[in-house]
Amino acid sequence: MMQTRFHILRSLNRGAYGQLYAAEDAETGKKVVVKVIEKLEEEDRGLIAREIKANAMMKGTKGICTLHAYIDEGRQTSLVFDVVHGADLFTVLQRRDFQPLEEKMVWKIVNQVAEALFACHQKGIAHRDVKLENVRHTDDASIQPLNPYQIMMERDRVFLIDFGLCTFFKVTDGKESLSSDYCGSPEYISPEHFKQTPLRATQVDAWALGITTYALLFGVFPYGLDEMPTTFTSCSTIPLPPDTEDLIVSRGMRDRLTRLLTIDPTKRSSVKIMMDLPLHRSSI
Secondary structure, three states, X not given: OHHHHEEEEEEEEEOOOOEEEEEEEOXXXXXXXXXXXXXXXXXXXXXXXXXXXXXXXOOXXXXXXXXXXXXXXXXXXXXXXXXXXXEEHHHHHHHOOOOOOOHHHHHHHHHHHHHHHHHHHHOOEEOOXXXXXXXXXXXXXXXXXXXXXXXXXXXXXXXXXXXXXXEEOOEEOOEEOXXXXXXXXXXXXXXXHHOOOOEOHHHHXXXXXXXXXXXXXXXXXXOOHHHHHXXXXXXXXXXXXXXXXXXXXXXXXXXXXXHHOEOXXXXXXXXXXXXXXXXXXXXX
């Protein structure tokens, strides 16, 4: 069914858990992206099932790439998604030689990511792999629109992608369930993950959103992997670089980012703190 309905046009990048292809739907003529996942272990089946379920639950949500179909072919499963024009945030920084983005642009991007994450959390879904590579930004330079209306619709939109490591949680008496399922990308893992203490998945997403925001603002990660043990045990929050003549970050942004990058998860802000986009710099 995969080969008869969806014609592979070319190979795209390979992620940690699947190969991506540009394809065309033979029934509609629509361009799509197909993610092919090999099922090597029994655990893979669970991950794939969660990814499909999460995408189905979030279908139609702003900032979440739409899953249109999935095809199970024994040893592999193919997921069919909308095409999202533009580039992931790591590529955006790489093209800039890792020069920081303007704070106004960071606000626009992070605000949309936070809204998408919050919508997931409201439905009991945690992403667990928030990072630069899993956020796509449809900046003007990257879009190749079919018509002027598409330019208007796609300009400066942000999409959270790849729910391959997502999980589901429950809230009982106002408290989110704890988990000991540790996963994620090394640069973005939370202190409780590193310390192997029980964690709440939404707090893990909040930390990773903070690391992503830091990288966009300052063009670097806040610490090296070898510095994590010392940083997580000696600090209550991740220190932010001071302002310079070339780079000034507002008080409001610094406060919000510090509250995301708080070591103690019980004192860490949720992703919602990045949803209130300031209208004027004086209010930032």
